[in-house]
Amino acid sequence: MEHPPQVSEKSSAQIYRRLLGYVAPHWKIFVLASIALALVAGSQTSFVALMKPMLDGSFVERDPDIIKYTPWVMMALFLVRGLGGFISSYFMAWMGREVIKKMRAELFDQLLRLPVSFYDVTPSGSLISKFIYDVEQVAQSVTSAITVLVRDTLTVIGLLGYMFYINWILASIMLIGGPIIGYVINVISKRFRRYSTRIQNSMGDVTQVAEEVIEGQRVIKTFGGQAYELQRFDDINEHNRHLNMKMETTNAASVPVVQFISASASAAVIYVATSEPFLETLTVGTFVSFIAAMMMMYGPMKSLTQINATLQRGIAAAQSIFNFIDMSPEIDDGTVEMKSCNGSVVYQDIHFNYGDDGEEVLQGIGFEAKAGQTVAFVGRSGSGKSTLVNLLPRFYLPKSGVIRIDGYNIENIRLQDLRDQISLVNQHITLFNDTIENNIAYGRLGGANRDDVIKAAKAAHAMEFIERLPEGLDTLVGENGVLLSGGQRQRLAIARALLKNAPILILDEATSALDTESERYIQGALEFLMSNRTTLVIAHRLSTIEHADLIVVMDKGRIIETGRHEELLERKGHYAALHSMQFRDVE
Ligand SMILES: Nc1ncnc2c1ncn2[C@@H]1O[C@H](COP(=O)(O)OP(=O)(O)O)[C@@H](O)[C@H]1O
Numbered sequence: 001m002e003h004p005p006q007v008s009e010k011s012s013a014q015i016y017r018r019l020l021g022y023v024a025p026h027w028k029i030f031v032l033a034s035i036a037l038a039l040v041a042g043s044q045t046s047f048v049a050l051m052k053p054m055l056d057g058s059f060v061e062r063d064p065d066i067i068k069y070t071p072w073v074m075m076a077l078f079l080v081r082g083l084g085g086f087i088s089s090y091f092m093a094w095m096g097r098e099v100i101k102k103m104r105a106e107l108f109d110q111l112l113r114l115p116v117s118f119y120d121v122t123p124s125g126s127l128i129s130k131f132i133y134d135v136e137q138v139a140q141s142v143t144s145a146i147t148v149l150v151r152d153t154l155t156v157i158g159l160l161g162y163m164f165y166i167n168w169i170l171a172s173i174m175l176i177g178g179p180i181i182g183y184v185i186n187v188i189s190k191r192f193r194r195y196s197t198r199i200q201n202s203m204g205d206v207t208q209v210a211e212e213v214i215e216g217q218r219v220i221k222t223f224g225g226q227a228y229e230l231q232r233f234d235d236i237n238e239h240n241r242h243l244n245m246k247m248e249t250t251n252a253a254s255v256p257v258v259q260f261i262s263a264s265a266s267a268a269v270i271y272v273a274t275s276e277p278f279l280e281t282l283t284v285g286t287f288v289s290f291i292a293a294m295m296m297m298y299g300p301m302k303s304l305t306q307i308n309a310t311l312q313r314g315i316a317a318a319q320s321i322f323n324f325i326d327m328s329p330e331i332d333d334g335t336v337e338m339k340s341c342n343g344s345v346v347y348q349d350i351h352f353n354y355g356d357d358g359e360e361v362l363q364g365i366g367f368e369a370k371a372g373q374t375v376a377f378v379g380r381s382g383s384g385k386s387t388l389v390n391l392l393p394r395f396y397l398p399k400s401g402v403i404r405i406d407g408y409n410i411e412n413i414r415l416q417d418l419r420d421q422i423s424l425v426n427q428h429i430t431l432f433n434d435t436i437e438n439n440i441a442y443g444r445l446g447g448a449n450r451d452d453v454i455k456a457a458k459a460a461h462a463m464e465f466i467e468r469l470p471e472g473l474d475t476l477v478g479e480n481g482v483l484l485s486g487g488q489r490q491r492l493a494i495a496r497a498l499l500k501n502a503p504i505l506i507l508d509e510a511t512s513a514l515d516t517e518s519e520r521y522i523q524g525a526l527e528f529l530m531s532n533r534t535t536l537v538i539a540h541r542l543s544t545i546e547h548a549d550l551i552v553v554m555d556k557g558r559i560i561e562t563g564r565h566e567e568l569l570e571r572k573g574h575y576a577a578l579h580s581m582q583f584r585d586v587e
């Protein structure tokens with residue numbers, strides 16, 4: 001499956017720094033958790049350190065004080081360790097959740113600000129998996145990875161420090177393995193990062209296909225697409241498994257490799273320590289304590305090696321999240337405030353194409369709709385009608401040319417103000433999984449109350465069916481209104497537009513999903529909606545077009561004829577031809 005290109009490859013340092021920005025506000029908590037981790041690490045080293053006096057004192061010298069206190073000291077150390085463990089786990093988790101919450105909020109905010117063109121090319125599955133999967137990966141790296149990183153690094157440092165303290169020669173030998181381990185971990189990290197990015201994309205694919213199957217279940221059932229979908233999902237599922245296994249293999253292999261290197265260093269230490277002249281300088285306590293410290297380093301070293309996978313996953317996820325957050329939002333640099341308008345609309349020599357290449361979809365479009373007029377667009381499918389009207393709410397920006405409302409270039413009007421002036425009803429009606437009332441008064445435009453909603457519903461001829469529903473306006477419509485018929489959904493959309501009461505109305509084949517019967521039924525509602533406002537209508541209904549103040553006939557992105565219905569029929573040109581072909585059956 002294709003994935004949108006990554007915006008930029010950020011260096012790890014940049015990502016770390018930016019991630020730190022999410023943790024920074026909670027620095028006090030972080031310090032607290034780190035102190036707790038330091039306690040855990042300290043208690044670890046103390047255990048080893050305790051061994052020396054215990055062995056030398058109790059077994060060798062039989063010092064009664066040491067014999068008496070040792071068990072108590074051990075208990076105390078466990079207590080400190082337990083307490084530190086709890087505090088650090090709790091506050092690290094707290095921080096991780098805060099980071100997730102903040103990132104999700106930023107992702108969501110970005111969803112609301114990205115332009116239509118972004119959604120045209122981005123599969124929704126990859127977006128949803130950012131919310132669900134990627135943020136969790138980041139949180140993991142913030143909580144468990146940082147915990148391990150802080151605690152085990154401190155433990156290793158503590159143990160090493162102790163080793164240097166009791167015998168610096170042996171400790172120095174131990175250090176030889178360090179650079180080699182560092183090199184290995186670096187190589188492995190890059191591999192982890194690469195696989196993590198692929199796994200994230202693959203999670204997006206899994207989400208995408210599952211989502212498509214859920215949404216398209218009726219088509220799948222009627223067209224017998226089960227086998228095809230199974231195969232498609234199987235491939236993606238297998239790919240995901242394969243990538244995860246590669247990650248796990250690398251992870252599993254990295255531990256023994258690192259352990260072997262440190263074991264070699266330990267072997268060198270033991271070799272030197274047990275050599276005749278050297279051995280004589282060591283007490284039993286020192287020797288055992290040193291070896292114990294060496295052994296104790298394995299655990300933390302192992303965790304540090306393993307946690308690298310989690311850390312790299314988190315960084316790859318953070319990168320994907322940051323790339324998304326950094327995408328340019330819709331351009332909104334207009335300064336003209338427009339609280340209301342008369343609604344005159346003028347298009348001047350508009351050129352447009354989707355993307356940067358490809359042929360022009362609109363090639364020099366110009367027309368004028370005076371305030372309150374209706375302009376109808378007709379033409380073959382693909383001639384650019386929808387594209388044309390979609391430029392008005394600035395879903396897309398023209399490549400050249402100017403569009404004016406009340407004489408103002410729409411690019412200079414504040415985006416929200418501009419969109420407040422426009423109601424849009426098209427064939428894809430969007431209903432939210434909410435009550436009928438909330439769907440009509442979507443966003444509570446202008447603080448509409450229930451009476452306003454009822455008035456709009458009545459005017460849209462929607463109240464008739466709403467009243468028959470068991471819970472009336474409080475009925476839940478289901479996801480995208482599945483519990484309603486096409487005509488009912490359409491009437492809710494009209495009621496919503498009526499309630500918004502914007503001076504400019506765009507109807508893009510608003511009734512094409514309906515049969516002639518239901519269409520006739522809501523025709524009255526539509527006409528009521530169109531009265532007293534500027535309307536750009538793309539329609540296949542003759543009656544709507546017949547009464548239009550201007551008919552614009554389009555073909556391949558150009559206007560090939562304009563005029564009123566009778567004029568155009570008399571001219572016996574394109575419109576007349578279209579008319580006899582397309583509208584014959586309706587008449
Ligand atoms: N989001 C899009 N991205 C790329 N091309 C598009 C997009 N929408 C429409 N097009 C193309 O633009 C042309 C005009 O489409 P459209 O405006 O929808 O025509 P109409 O509404 O007249 O049927 C078509 O060739 C179509 O393939």
Ligand SMILES: [Mg+2]
Pocket residue numbers: 385386387508
């Ligand atoms: Mg269209």
